[in-house]
Amino acid sequence: MRTLYSMPAADDVARLVNDAYDIGEVTACNLLNRGFNDTYELGTEAGRRFVLRIANRRTRNEANLDYETAFLAYLDECKVPVAAPVTARDGRHWCLGSFAEGPRPVALFHFLPGRTARHGSAPDAYAQGRTLAEVHRAGQSYAGPASRFQLDFQHLAARPLAALLALRTLETAHRDFFAALVPRLGERLDAAKGTLAWGHCHGDCHGFNARITESGSLGRAAAFFDFDDGGPGWLGYDLAVYLWNKALNPATLNLWPPFLEGYRSVLPLASNDLDATLLFVPIRHIWLLGEYAAHASIWGLDHLSTAWLDRQVAFLRNWEEQHLLTRLF
Missing domain, CATH: 3.90.1200.10 (Aminoglycoside phosphotransferase (APH), C-terminal lobe)
Structure with missing residues (x-):
């Protein structure tokens, strides 16, 4: 039976990040939301926080992460306040994870402090x-x-x-x-x-x-x-x-x-x-x-x-x- 979409276990997501990124040991991994992508908040033993995005299939059928992460890194260099990408061990800003339905693009971003916009503000x-x-x-x-x-x-x-x-x-x-x-x-x-x-x-x-x-x-x-x-x-x-x-x-x-x-x-x-x-x-x-x-x-x-x-x-x-x-x- 073919799989269209799978939801990985949080400890497997943490293991993927530990393998792909040099950010210290991931000790907490929690699903933030499901939607067009699956998003997780990660915490490390040293208290650092990150957000991981696992891409889902979209109507455009192509991951655009080379552009997206490069543009974000550029904006960060320009001091524009954005969630900058984290460089993986292989020097790239994203990687591929193996899932039941096949490979899915994965990107890690620095966690942004702050709050959501207030209603009517x-x-x-x-x-x-x-x-x-x-x-x-x-x-x-x-x-x-x-x-x-x-x-x-x-x-x-x-x-x-x-x-x-x-x-x-x-x-x-x-x-x-x-x-x-x-x-x-x-x-x-x-x-x-x-x-x-x-x-x-x-x-x-x-x-x-x-x-x-x-x-x-x-x-x-x-x-x-x-x-x-x-x-x-x-x-x-x-x-x-x-x-x-x-x-x-x-x-x-x-x-x-x-x-x-x-x-x-x-x-x-x-x-x-x-x-x-x-x-x-x-x-x-x-x-x-x-x-x-x-x-x-x-x-x-x-x-x-x-x-x-x-x-x-x-x-x-x-x-x-x-x-x-x-x-x-």
């Missing part, structure tokens, strides 16, 4: 906007390994749409809606993309891939982790991921202005790129739905119930009707 939003701008500014001079993919329309919408339409349980009304919406979004993007800024993106700056500290030189700082979905792309998309997350909970949309203020404290933001965030919100949502659809064989179809998809369609329809022709802020 404008200073936390400002700090995250500032750090995202620091990522974009430093990225202008990055010259390391190239990404295996770009955050273009094919990656963000066309491929996710294919994953959605491949669901045998997708109702006709949902199928017709998605099949019509994505080309409309593509037409709008085609009309605008020639004027949009392009650069190296975090890819998943939704507000919770950060740790907030109070003792930095700036008073409050945000350090970023989880660049797994990053790559070269439209900077407006990278900004829009934060807006998208807040739009899903409209009571938190008041965090968008301070996030933008923090960004602008480091980099200017052209009006075309700001306007494009409204278009990138539904594109981001299609990307997420496609990731869920692609994981149906592992996570199950309960994550894609008709009632749940009804809510996603309602969000997308309402956003298109209300926000794509006018600026939100």
